[in-house]
Amino acid sequence: MSRERVLEAALELLDREGAAGLSMRKLGKELGVEAMTLYYYVPNKDAVLDGLVELVLSRVRIEPSGDWRVWMRAFAESIRAELLRHPALMPVVAIRPVATPGALAMVEGAAAALTRAGFTAKEALHVINAVSTFVIGHTLAEAGPDSPRQPDLDLADHPVLARAVADGLGTPEDHRERFELAVAALLSGFAPRTPEEGTPARTRTGRRS
Amino acid sequence: MSRERVLEAALELLDREGAAGLSMRKLGKELGVEAMTLYYYVPNKDAVLDGLVELVLSRVRIEPSGDWRVWMRAFAESIRAELLRHPALMPVVAIRPVATPGALAMVEGAAAALTRAGFTAKEALHVINAVSTFVIGHTLAEAGPDSPRQPDLDLADHPVLARAVADGLGTPEDHRERFELAVAALLSGFAPRTPEEGTPARTRTGRRS
């Protein structure tokens, strides 16, 4: 028994039963142990949740080399992928600012790479902040409980909405599509004051007035 | 006594005591009434939370006329402003998809305006989705509990981070600044296939390679 085993079991329980199903007593039962025993390995439930967030987010991959827009996009997609693996964790992730050493190191690495691409330190963190908050917001909407459709009201006199739904809005592929579109849009809106290493402002969604 | 009074009292209690302080019993006490009485006006606690989200979000203003990027930005800022008025509501907003008739009407209005600016119905909803999920994600990070600074680890060997903090990262003005920057970036990344009504792709952050 160890903090690691507790966290693993907690994550599994969370995935299986949802956020409401994760209680200290059930978690104890899962490990064949009484609830209070867990408190030997973990100070309280909040610490378990923090640990879960840390655990999941530590699996995010980032490889800051080459065109910064390219690896930033990969970074965004990696966050989204890890989060979508554990939808019930989303509300937890949403509230908890991650300040673990690992996360800080990751941010530092990305920021350093961005400064190498011509950004100011502050600008670099702006970019990182914009991307990560966007990803969390978007994934939150994606993974949350699907909106309770009231099928009469929906399309009645909302022609544009109706049109979009008919075009496939709301399907899983659509989610992915609009995520990628939005990330591309967001990244295309940032640029270092003094661009280095080749790759000038890649066109991607047909802008360039 | 009415659903409205219950919701008002709930919002006030939430603002005053935080999310953990909003319980049916305390809410009852606030209204000079026993907890169970509330269940005459509201089916359950989740409905109260839904009502709160609806209430706060219904105050968001949107005026879709003129340059779409301009009113979209105002829309984003309006969402942020209303959310920041009730920080304790943020975790609640984050989870609950809003599908009330009012919200739908708002979305429809914005989408219609965007199609008038040359967007496809689906594209229009992509833009709206991108902006609103971004605003929620960003405001969540902003309003959440500030990260527990461990002052030794922070700047020790993270030079870029240290540099950014020295430049004012993390201050309230910085929050606003990076919000506006990111929204501008995001919006500048979208464009209708067939732009109409004058205003071509406004420059705002010095891109234009």
Next chain:
DNA sequence: ACCCTCTCTCTTACGGTGTAAGACAGCAGT
């Protein structure tokens, strides 16, 4: 052999939660 200390698990208990079930008061209509 003894005892001591440390590690780990347990039991018990407290004050809180959301809410189901139903009793009861007051008032309206017939």
Next chain:
DNA sequence: ACTGCTGTCTTACACCGTAAGAGAGAGGGT
């Protein structure tokens, strides 16, 4: 006067996080 509706209350249940401390077992020192 009786009926039925509206609004409030009481009681109760199952669950939660966790504080406090008891007790089992192992290991080492004397």
